[in-house]
Amino acid sequence: MSQENFEPKIVVFACNWCAYSAADLAGTSRMHYPPNVRIIRVMCSGRVDPQFVLDAFSQGADGVLVAGCHPPADCHYIDGNYKAFRRLMLLERLLESMGIEKERFRLEWISASEAEKWVKVIKEMVETLKKLGPLKPKLEVTK
Amino acid sequence: MSEEMEKETEEPRIGVYICHCGLNIAATVDVEEVAEYAKTLPNVVISRHYVFMCSEPGQDLIREDIKKYNLNRVVVASCSPSMHEPTFRSVLESAGLNKYLLEMANIREHCSWIHDDKKAATEKAKDLVRMAVAKARLLEPLEEKEFSVKPSVLIVGGGVSGMRAALELSQYGFDIYLIDKSPTLGGKAALVGYVDSTRGSEIVGKMVKLIKSNPKIHVFTNSELVEFSGFPGNFKVKIRVNPRYVDEKCNLCGECEKVCPVEVANEYNFGLNKRKAIFLPFKESYPPYYVIDDKVCTKCGECVKVCNYNAINLDQQPSTLELDVGALIVAIGYDPYEPSRGEYGYGLSDNVITLFQLERLLDPDGPTNGELIINGKEPKSIAFIFCVGSRNTGPNAKPYCSRMCCTSSLNSAIKIKDKYPDVDIYILYKDIMTYGNDERLYEEAGKRFIKFVKFEEPPDVILDKEKLFVDVYEYTIQEYLRIPVDLVVLAVGMVPRHDMDELTAVIRASCSGDGFLKELHLKLAPVDSSTKGVFLAGAATGPKNIIESIKMGSAAASKAMSLLSKGKVTAEPTIAHVNEDLCSGCGICVSVCPYDAISIKVVDGDRLANVEEALCMGCGSCATACPSGAMQHLGFKDIQIKSQISALFGGGV
Numbered sequence: 001m002s003q004e005n006f007e008p009k010i011v012v013f014a015c016n017w018c019a020y021s022a023a024d025l026a027g028t029s030r031m032h033y034p035p036n037v038r039i040i041r042v043m044c045s046g047r048v049d050p051q052f053v054l055d056a057f058s059q060g061a062d063g064v065l066v067a068g069c070h071p072p073a074d075c076h077y078i079d080g081n082y083k084a085f086r087r088l089m090l091l092e093r094l095l096e097s098m099g100i101e102k103e104r105f106r107l108e109w110i111s112a113s114e115a116e117k118w119v120k121v122i123k124e125m126v127e128t129l130k131k132l133g134p135l136k137p138k139l140e141v142t143k
Numbered sequence: 144m145s146e147e148m149e150k151e152t153e154e155p156r157i158g159v160y161i162c163h164c165g166l167n168i169a170a171t172v173d174v175e176e177v178a179e180y181a182k183t184l185p186n187v188v189i190s191r192h193y194v195f196m197c198s199e200p201g202q203d204l205i206r207e208d209i210k211k212y213n214l215n216r217v218v219v220a221s222c223s224p225s226m227h228e229p230t231f232r233s234v235l236e237s238a239g240l241n242k243y244l245l246e247m248a249n250i251r252e253h254c255s256w257i258h259d260d261k262k263a264a265t266e267k268a269k270d271l272v273r274m275a276v277a278k279a280r281l282l283e284p285l286e287e288k289e290f291s292v293k294p295s296v297l298i299v300g301g302g303v304s305g306m307r308a309a310l311e312l313s314q315y316g317f318d319i320y321l322i323d324k325s326p327t328l329g330g331k332a333a334l335v336g337y338v339d340s341t342r343g344s345e346i347v348g349k350m351v352k353l354i355k356s357n358p359k360i361h362v363f364t365n366s367e368l369v370e371f372s373g374f375p376g377n378f379k380v381k382i383r384v385n386p387r388y389v390d391e392k393c394n395l396c397g398e399c400e401k402v403c404p405v406e407v408a409n410e411y412n413f414g415l416n417k418r419k420a421i422f423l424p425f426k427e428s429y430p431p432y433y434v435i436d437d438k439v440c441t442k443c444g445e446c447v448k449v450c451n452y453n454a455i456n457l458d459q460q461p462s463t464l465e466l467d468v469g470a471l472i473v474a475i476g477y478d479p480y481e482p483s484r485g486e487y488g489y490g491l492s493d494n495v496i497t498l499f500q501l502e503r504l505l506d507p508d509g510p511t512n513g514e515l516i517i518n519g520k521e522p523k524s525i526a527f528i529f530c531v532g533s534r535n536t537g538p539n540a541k542p543y544c545s546r547m548c549c550t551s552s553l554n555s556a557i558k559i560k561d562k563y564p565d566v567d568i569y570i571l572y573k574d575i576m577t578y579g580n581d582e583r584l585y586e587e588a589g590k591r592f593i594k595f596v597k598f599e600e601p602p603d604v605i606l607d608k609e610k611l612f613v614d615v616y617e618y619t620i621q622e623y624l625r626i627p628v629d630l631v632v633l634a635v636g637m638v639p640r641h642d643m644d645e646l647t648a649v650i651r652a653s654c655s656g657d658g659f660l661k662e663l664h665l666k667l668a669p670v671d672s673s674t675k676g677v678f679l680a681g682a683a684t685g686p687k688n689i690i691e692s693i694k695m696g697s698a699a700a701s702k703a704m705s706l707l708s709k710g711k712v713t714a715e716p717t718i719a720h721v722n723e724d725l726c727s728g729c730g731i732c733v734s735v736c737p738y739d740a741i742s743i744k745v746v747d748g749d750r751l752a753n754v755e756e757a758l759c760m761g762c763g764s765c766a767t768a769c770p771s772g773a774m775q776h777l778g779f780k781d782i783q784i785k786s787q788i789s790a791l792f793g794g795g796v
Contacts (some may be wrong), residue, residue, distance in 0.1 A: 007574035009621065009791075009792075011788065011791065013247065013294070017653065017673055018653070020223075020225075021225065023253055024223045024225060024249075024252040024253075026252070026257060027223070027251060027252025027253060027257055028252060028256065030256055030257070031257060032257055032258065032259065033257055033265060035254075035257075035258050035260065035263040035266075035267045038267070038270055038271065038274065038791050039225070039249070039253055040274070040784060040787050040788070041765055042763065042779055043717070043761055043762055043776070043779060044762040044763055044764065045778060046335055046735075046763065046764040046767060047762065047763030047764065047766065047767055047779060048767065049766075049767045049781065049784075051781075052784055052785065052788065055785055055788050055789075056788050059788060059789060059791075059792040060791075060793075061788075061792070069653075072648075073644070073647065073648040073651070074647075074651075074653060076651055076653075076673065076674070077651075077737055077760060078737040078738075079737055080451065080737070080762050080764055081766070083735060083764055083768075087439035087767070090282075095663040111653065111654075112653055112661065112673075113653075113654070113655045113656040113661065114656070143614070
């Protein structure tokens with residue numbers, strides 16, 4: 001696939017209270033951003049099992065974003081964001097050893113009022129992934 | 144198994160409903176194409192599109208289909224679930240279906256409103272619907288649990304808003320715990336502000352009188368909320384009551400104050416004068432006893448020696464109060480914007496003061512007993528500078544309008560002019576926002592020949608030896624003016640309280656970008672916080688005048704009332720659930736639960752995880768940590784989330 005026309009698919013796991021609301025606010029504020037993301041709502045970033053991220057990559061995601069509430073104290077469930085942080089930082093290292101560039105995975109803290117940050121992160125990710133190209137063909141080669 | 148449950152565990156029969164939201168969705172997403180596409184998805188029996196799914200006819204459409212097509216799952220593709228999930232859940236319920244068999248696809252906030260390209264937006268909407276259908280196939284009926292509620296409310300903040308809420312709620316027989324971090328009730332309204340011509344302190348005085356005689360309202364000053372847990376209707380709170388060192392034997396003789404050797408700036412006059420370490424905040428403060436500020440007190444004991452009533456105890460220690468309450472109202476108020484040193488000459492000259500300081504000077508109970516005297520002299524010429532700290536007028540200024548400063552300033556200017564008719568008053572303004580009935584003040588000011596000077600670029604305050612000038616480019620006459628004045632009043636706005644972070648860390652409430660507490664929804668839930676059972680009132684959510692704060696106190700009280708009045712609450716059933724056949728009793732879930740809701744029980748020698756349903760808040764941390772998949776997050780089960788991922792990429796469940 002030519003890299004220029006390549007439209008990456010990004011799976012987002014967004015926590016209900018912060019990131020999902022930020023995406024809602026981006027919508028109500030009519031902020032435009034690329035249509036490459038598909039959001040899966042979870043109650044807390046601490047609910048995001050690393051297996052979900054691996055599933056997304058193995059089935060065709062070019063990038064995965066996990067977005068939750070700002071540390072230290074924004075988490076609706078006290079410290080779910082820290083749990084996500086610990087698990088997913090470990091996952092990031094594993095991804096690299098699996099040949100998945102670490103730029104394909106991002107963990108971001110986005111509060112309910114940070115629609116601008118939400119848009120910025122999505123735009124950056126789309127741009128990065130367009131440069132990296134699709135993940136799938138590479139995986140097939142390594143099989 | 145009940146008939147309802149049987150129907151819901153049958154092969155899924157899904158109805159898909161695509162909302163146009165007028166043109167909000169339909170202008171960018173080809174709703175017809177999406178509805179047609181949904182018909183091709185597995186288990187979809189019927190798919191429709193309609194102009195407003197949330198309208199009564201839209202709801203009827205779903206209800207009728209549920210009966211006609213014997214549907215047992217519903218997917219609505221419309222706005223964000225935070226908007227209408229409760230609406231559509233009640234549709235399912237009224238059609239005899241368990242309301243947790245609904246899944247929503249957010250094709251408005253997350254699709255039509257953020258994209259221009261109709262083709263791309265339509266494709267995205269199809270993906271979102273496909274993912275929702277996949278999850279809907281695996282949804283299970285969930286049962287809401289009922290819990291009794293504690294007939295009591297904790298109100299944090301004893302200003303007008305908190306006091307109003309306390310008075311409202313006490314009428315229904317609830318026990319109200321009204322706490323304030325400061326040593327007195329009253330908040331800022333006790334010091335500044337007017338409602339028409341009534342001083343804030345008079346309003347506070349009336350409220351305090353009612354609270355004093357109300358046996359249902361328990362007041363704790365010098366007190367702060369330090370722990371908050373539990374669930375709506377059944378919160379557990381811990382309050383630290385800091386020592387006052389002076390008890391009810393105090394009869395306000397004031398001898399202690401005379402001998403106290405420690406002097407600090409008096410925050411109750413916004414630093415205009417000094418107070419001692421032992422002091423009475425203001426004349427009408429409640430409880431009506433002196434208090435010792437232990438941050439500055441040296442414990443020299445002089446006050447103890449002169450107190451004839453044995454009212455002072457320097458050895459008093461903080462105590463902790465543990466309470467069970469049904470609801471929490473947060474009414475912590477605001478801080479005045481503090482200009483930085485040198486901002487419009489503030490801090491460099493005693494003749495540059497803030498609006499809050501001016502109001503104290505004009506107050507009959509203030510440091511000058513209401514006389515406008517600065518450095519021993521009456522000013523002959525006064526300039527008010529508006530929007531200080533608000534409306535992006537300076538590098539530290541906030542973007543918002545603080546609502547009350549225009550009216551407060553004009554109120555003060557009129558009072559000055561009535562008392563000192565020879566004083567020249569200049570109002571340097573960006574815009575005049577005397578909204579509603581307060582427009583009258585603008586007229587009154589004009590009648591008194593108060594001069595209005597409009598600026599676009601903020602004025603400069605020039606300090607020239609003993610003289611003070613304000614330089615401004617007058618926007619209407621397009622001329623530079625240099626106005627010699629004796630006093631500059633900075634009409635400062637409202638900012639979030641400096642200790643906001645301490646509170647939000649305890650109650651886990653979120654703030655808006657401006658740093659004020661954020662409502663759950665500006666239109667649909669304007670006094671609810673993001674935590675159910677926690678309500679917001681007053682200027683804690685953004686600038687408000689006294690009347691608006693009082694109204695919001697009443698509103699928060701009625702919301703707390705509607706939660707507690709039924710005597711029981713239903714809890715969301717989307718919580719943790721153990722599959723005991725898979726559980727090995729390893730206890731990892733116990734260690735990750737932030738609410739101590741999970742314990743290990745031993746049944747016939749087997750260790751099993753046990754979820755205390757009332758305590759589980761449904762974060763799903765345990766489900767993520769469980770190594771065997773025994774712990775599942777209902778409504779967000781592994782298999783349900785994975786089905787969304789698979790559906791997105793075209794795979795099976």
